[in-house]
Amino acid sequence: MKQGIFSVKSLERLTNDVYKLVLSGDTSEIRAAGQFINIKIDGLFLRRPISVCDYNDRTVTVIFKVVGKGTEILSKAAENTEFDILTGLGNGYSLENAGDRPLLVGGGVGVPPLYNLCKKLLEKGCRPQVVLGFNQKSEVFLEDEFKALGVPVTVTTVLGDYGKKGFVTDALPKDYTYFYTCGPEPMLKAVYHSTNTSGELSFEERMGCGFGACMGCSCKTKYGSFRICKQGPVLLKEAVLW
């Protein structure tokens, strides 16, 4: 974990209520896809955790949906606004067991962390396959960016007004060596039950500190209680109690 001051490099509206924020600062502590950052916002007491969509030596990109005061303030941040941010939080996805044809399944605002993961898997020489689920066409984002990476991308929408109609689990490929997923809990559960390989699931929980001190975000696993912020947010399929 590292505390640092980041400044807004760019802010872009992707859909009605989803924004892409690029922040400049010291990213040296970000070590894995699926980690998150924790942003201090003036006027709010607790920091706001947001998963990393992508990062390089000088910037970190996050994509968030406006769901409350914190994300509303972020969605209006002017260029060069400075934020106190904790980086390098959470375990993130492991690349080790990906195999040759890993499957990436994202839903809604669970899609962003899979983007950097996809890049890392490509660098490693894997051939990732991507399934992205949204409620409807107007809420789809990041599809083009995934396609630009040269990977096969299937989009599903619940309303069926774009891509394949249905849930992500209606569009899972037959062959894959491992899976990675992030999204709302009902989707995680469906993916957990629909997959036949090992894999990793990224969970969400209301957090106090984000670095393992307050026990606010504990969850029960097969290996005892885990702090989502520290021993998560990514859990091995084998650890999940479903």
Place this chain on the structure above:
Amino acid sequence: MKQGIFSVKSLERLTNDVYKLVLSGDTSEIRAAGQFINIKIDGLFLRRPISVCDYNDRTVTVIFKVVGKGTEILSKAAENTEFDILTGLGNGYSLENAGDRPLLVGGGVGVPPLYNLCKKLLEKGCRPQVVLGFNQKSEVFLEDEFKALGVPVTVTTVLGDYGKKGFVTDALPKDYTYFYTCGPEPMLKAVYHSTNTSGELSFEERMGCGFGACMGCSCKTKYGSFRICKQGPVLLKEAVLW
């Protein structure tokens, strides 16, 4: 009273901890010297009342000393910063009974409201005389501005390193038709007892609202209890219970 948004036009450091702040906005509600404005500062709950030093159609000037969080934030306000401000608060000084040779006695941060008063008295055709008291040379401010109005100005310092050594009451002229004073309470009390005409004294008190609703700043007078923010801050000598 009027609520309005004002922006910082200029901020100037006058002494080690005294600042002059010029704010642009709707000043139409300011009707008398000795009135005050009440400034909402981000991160603080209560507004901060500051007496008006001077004003014109488009700007209001205040001079304040850094004594706590609120004034510290104000002392660092960047140009164009916007503040939510209530204007036209308090009764202010009345010009009615000034006579030909009114005496103006100010001490420390009690000096500023006398500046606009002096201008108004000059406009009215009076010949004001000014006595300003400070602790020491390094704390003196506004002397030149008063002199530029063409009125006789006596400065006293407690340490005696500038002007006349002593308190303002050691430098009161013999002849005057009325007095106006503003400053720390011990000084007001000394002026009250050292003057032989009627006059007006401006008081300070911790305020809740600044517009007469909360009863936070009440004081006892010969005519019953007065709210400093509404029936003050200026009291007639005859009302004061000393």
Place this chain on the structure above:
Amino acid sequence: MVNTNVTLCGESLSNPIIPASGTFGYGREFSELYDLDILGTFSFKGTTLLPRFGNPTPRIAECPDGMLNSVGLQNPGVEKVLSEEIPNIRKIFRKKVMANVGGFSIEEYAAVVKKLSDVPEIGWFEVNISCPNVHSGGMSFGTDPRLAAEVTRAVKAETDKPVIMKLSPNVTDITAIAAACEKAGADGLSLINTLMGLRVNLRTKKPVLHNIKGGFSGPAIKPVALRMVYEVYETVGIPIVGMGGVQSAEDVVEFMLCGATAVGVGAQNLVDPYASKRIIEDLPRVMKKYNIQSLNEIIGGAHHG
């Protein structure tokens, strides 16, 4: 069209917003700023039998997201309220007002209510048994269920108008006080009054307030207020006027979901003189945002399910 009507102790309010006693005087200052008839009603300054200056100053202190006051029930006394304030209220407010009364003995509470009982401009009595700023009175009535019940009975005997008891949060179990008041005949409860707080001036190294301790209000106390409204709603069947740190229409909805029928706006009136007006005007937008057709239907909605 959303519906903001609620009914408080049989009396209809066009919206649930009630500027809280002690932050709205007798309406004079605010009537110069906006038309008071937009309010549900307002609760006037706590009125006692005799005029009171209150405590020595300083009696205001800043806090994170809040303030302390130790005003101590300054008011002109019930006779002057009858002769000067009620006639003025008649001019500036066409609805019924809530009469907040204070006291130092059970007899005093009863006497003040008796004197105001026939005033047609008064729609409800709000009986303050929880002022933290007066010695040998107020607060002790609010921290003892037996005394709270006695005050309730004494006041009820003097008037046919609805009696709302204003409860102190500075207690181990507010539901015990609430239940005692209900049992003694209270028509409603208002809560919370201020918490007790203290600040020290680091320069003088002494308490900021001359009275040392003071009543703590503002957004800081909102979670405590919401918790107590929630608890009391589970305990009693009479309506609750919820208050404590209300700054926005969202806060109004939050209090109503916890169980408030009407919602007081207190300290916010002091830092934003247009607060109550702004909140009322913003209510329809917030109701739409959260899919609320009628405020009346959400009262207590956070319970069960």
Place this chain on the structure above:
Amino acid sequence: MVNTNVTLCGESLSNPIIPASGTFGYGREFSELYDLDILGTFSFKGTTLLPRFGNPTPRIAECPDGMLNSVGLQNPGVEKVLSEEIPNIRKIFRKKVMANVGGFSIEEYAAVVKKLSDVPEIGWFEVNISCPNVHSGGMSFGTDPRLAAEVTRAVKAETDKPVIMKLSPNVTDITAIAAACEKAGADGLSLINTLMGLRVNLRTKKPVLHNIKGGFSGPAIKPVALRMVYEVYETVGIPIVGMGGVQSAEDVVEFMLCGATAVGVGAQNLVDPYASKRIIEDLPRVMKKYNIQSLNEIIGGAHHG
């Protein structure tokens, strides 16, 4: 040179700063961020006889200038603390630690203290009789003077180390609990634990916390904490660890002027992981600003005069 030394129950502290139990784990996470030996001491996570998962999530909620938690004493149990945490504390902290213990019966409190009693790394016991987040335990001991005294006596019988009782603010009269603990042999008191609060999620229209209510901490509660430290200081002769919303060295001075010998830093550690370090480093500057030579000399300075 300013002097930040204080003495807490006979044990000297190089400064009065004590990260509060429940916000500092067993020191592991923070030891990766800075050298813990700069602290006065720290109070480790409330430890019970058996391992506890605590309450279901969500158990964290945002508030104006504060937060709610309903963690509910999650901890690995005293055996694992003895076998894993104490050995690790030995590695990361060369001073004596404060052992916070929780319980659901008088016997459990005594049993946990007995098991930890001979641990040389422990300098003080802090006995939590005020956790708002556990049913049938904790808080009820902190709201009844008789029970608070019984826990005190039971714990004192098991150890020669100083015993500090941690008090709940959710009471009508905290001085009655404080006096009962002192009379029963407590060596010190720490206060305040969290207030009880509640927040509602306007989207779901239900309480944010699964447990409905939670412990309210952060700067919002500071005025209440200062008031209670001030009141308890006037009542007892044993030292007080003051806490509640401390964010700055100025806050530390404010608590000490009210009567605290040492000062806990709680929720602020969670939003600013370097908070305790920053406060310690800033203390000399603030002491100079307010003409304080020795912190020891200002304890209770806001009283009298």
